[in-house]
Amino acid sequence: MQHDGPDTRRGPGFSSVRRPVPGRRARRTAARARGRATESDGNASPNRPFRPCRHTRWVVDITVATESYGDVLFSSARDNEQTRLDGLTRALDPVSFQTLHDLGVGPGWRCLDVGAGTGTVSSWLSRAVHGPVTAVDRDITFLARKRSHLDVVHADINHTDFLPGEFDLVHARLLMMHLRQREELLPRMLSWVRPGGLLVLTDGVALHPEQYHHPAYREVMTGHFRMMANVIGSDLHFASRYPQILTDMGLAKVGLLAHHPIIGMNPGFATFVAHTLEQSEGHLLADGIAQNTLDEAVAHVRRPETREMFIAMLTAWGHKPHMTDR
Numbered sequence: 001m002q003h004d005g006p007d008t009r010r011g012p013g014f015s016s017v018r019r020p021v022p023g024r025r026a027r028r029t030a031a032r033a034r035g036r037a038t039e040s041d042g043n044a045s046p047n048r049p050f051r052p053c054r055h056t057r058w059v060v061d062i063t064v065a066t067e068s069y070g071d072v073l074f075s076s077a078r079d080n081e082q083t084r085l086d087g088l089t090r091a092l093d094p095v096s097f098q099t100l101h102d103l104g105v106g107p108g109w110r111c112l113d114v115g116a117g118t119g120t121v122s123s124w125l126s127r128a129v130h131g132p133v134t135a136v137d138r139d140i141t142f143l144a145r146k147r148s149h150l151d152v153v154h155a156d157i158n159h160t161d162f163l164p165g166e167f168d169l170v171h172a173r174l175l176m177m178h179l180r181q182r183e184e185l186l187p188r189m190l191s192w193v194r195p196g197g198l199l200v201l202t203d204g205v206a207l208h209p210e211q212y213h214h215p216a217y218r219e220v221m222t223g224h225f226r227m228m229a230n231v232i233g234s235d236l237h238f239a240s241r242y243p244q245i246l247t248d249m250g251l252a253k254v255g256l257l258a259h260h261p262i263i264g265m266n267p268g269f270a271t272f273v274a275h276t277l278e279q280s281e282g283h284l285l286a287d288g289i290a291q292n293t294l295d296e297a298v299a300h301v302r303r304p305e306t307r308e309m310f311i312a313m314l315t316a317w318g319h320k321p322h323m324t325d326r
Helices: 081-102 120-129 182-191 215-232 238-248 269-279 281-286 291-302
Strands: 111-114 133-137 150-154 167-173 193-206 252-259 311-319
Touching: 081 120, 081 167, 081 193, 081 252, 081 269, 081 311, 111 120, 120 133, 120 150, 120 167, 167 182, 182 193, 193 238, 215 269, 215 281, 215 291, 238 252, 238 311, 269 281, 269 291, 281 291
Parallel strands: 111 133, 111 167, 133 150, 167 193
Antiparallel strands: 193 311, 252 311
């Protein structure tokens, strides 16, 4: 059902939006990096930031992570952001679609896609269920054109709610890793799933530096993941905990699928990685990466013969049990 005004049943600060939102004026420069990692053997952060591999001797000072994903870094107002995200979806969509199909998503399902981004998963779900899908994002720039078959909701998921048991599927891809309130949000997302329904989450996990073969690319990747944690609070290891988290939340039939997109092999992925590094340039240089090292890494990514990984993609899922199953 289409709603012209605020959807009050979903909580304060929540509105259903049916028209495109005018684009914001592009900012000319990125924000300066707000801090550096500090060398340490421990990780005392209460918000569970980026957990380094055991050989990586730095952790993040979360007090400097005040920007959110899309505010400046990876903003939809950037000229190449649509191209960057299109490259990512080309690499990830086939695996996402097949996984959702194998999990049984089909006609009649009520689906919520949280952090819907460009809407490719939401659109696939709409075709699979033969009906509208609720797609929520705090920036709907790339969703506006798809509103004919989606219930596009303009909202910050941290400050809104849905009815308990409203959906057969709650799905989020590459969202939780970038939210500081990730652990507080997960139980709320589960509450929106009906008994017997599915919670499906996909996020990236940083690799050990030795898994990056080119020296400049290795240095830039290490700096990039540190920067993501420092600037926007990303946790590039959170997804590795999903099987335990979903089990502890009481979900049944918990599963996990690992997918490793390869630069030069997965269509569009090199474009995504190159634009990601280019958008991050100001922060990387401020954090001590040399310009020639960054340029060499980006050139390496763009070479057709390059075969490198960026992050591992982990998709986890679980079924919300019926009361009689508890």
